[in-house]
Amino acid sequence: MPSTGLGNNRSNDRDFVQSIERGFAVLHAFDDKDPKPTLAEVATKTDLSRPAVRRILLTLQRLGYVTSTGTRWSLTPRVLSIGQHYTASHTLVDSALPKLVEIADHTHESASLGVLDGTEVVYAARVPVRRIMSINVSVGTRVPAYATSMGRALLAWSPREQVDTVIAETRFEKLTPTTIDNADAFRVELAEVRSQGYAMASAELEDGLISLAAPVFDPAGHAVGVLACSTSTGRHTLDSFRDLCAKRVVDCAETLSAELGYRHR
CATH class of the missing domain: 3.30.450.40 (GAF domain)
Known part of the structure; x- marks a missing residue:
C-alpha cells in the first residue's frame, strides 16, 4: 500500500482506524501519471481487493470527493478543501x-x-x-x-x-x-x-x-x-x-x- 505519511507501527495500536488509512490510500492512487484510473488500477496501486476499493470509491463519491465516467474515476475539486483547511489553520x-x-x-x-x-x-x-x-x-x-x-x-x-x-x-x-x-x-x-x-x-x-x-x-x-x-x-x-x-x-x-x-x- 502506498505511504500516506503515517507511522509503520500500527498492528498493536487499538486507536488506529484501518478503514481511514485505506480511504487515504485510495485518494493517493490518483496522481499526475494516472489521474483517471479504473477500479482495477486503483486496487493494484493500493494492494487492496477490488470489492474493498469499490466500497471506498462509492463512499468517497457520496461524500463528493470523487466522480466516475464509465469505468474511470477522478477526483473532484472538493479535495482541494482539505488543503485549504491546512492553510487556514x-x-x-x-x-x-x-x-x-x-x-x-x-x-x-x-x-x-x-x-x-x-x-x-x-x-x-x-x-x-x-x-x-x-x-x-x-x-x-x-x-x-x-x-x-x-x-x-x-x-x-x-x-x-x-x-x-x-x-x-x-x-x-x-x-x-x-x-x-x-x-x-x-x-x-x-x-x-x-x-x-x-x-x-x-x-x-x-x-x-x-x-x-x-x-x-x-x-x-x-x-x-x-x-x-x-x-x-x-x-x-x-x-x-x-x-x-x-x-x-x-x-x-x-x-x-x-x-x-x-x-x-
Missing part, C-alpha cells in the same frame, strides 16, 4: 508568503515553502516564476527528503531520533548520477548543511535542477519548515546561484522564524 503558510514573494522578486526564480512529512517534503506554498522542473510542482507536491535541499535543511536541525527514523525508512535511490544514495553519505551531508546554515542540491532530484533552502524554526527551536529557491543549470552555476540567493533565503527564513516567536539561542 497554519500561521506558517500565511507568514511565509510575503517572504517567498521577496525571494522570487530578488532572484527572479521560483520560491517555495516546504514541510517534512515522513520521508518526504511537501510543498506547502509556492511562488512560481518559471517552469524549471519536468515534474509538476504545485502545493501538495511531494519529493524525497534525501535528494532535495529542502529535506536536508529540515533534517539537519531535527532531533537525532527523527533523523534516524527518516533514514531507516528511506529507500535511497539513484535518481540522477549525482544523487546521494546511501545513509552514511547523507549523514555527512546533513552535518555540512548545519555547519553552513543552509542546504544546496544540484542535479540530485532531477538533472539540471539547482536548489537552496534554509530552515524556519518555531518558538521551541524545532525546524517546522524551509524556505527554498530553485533554478536550472542553464541559468546559473552552483556558485552564481549561491551568490544570488543564499543570503536572501537565509535572512527571510530567520525573519520568519522570529515572527513565529523563535529567539536564537
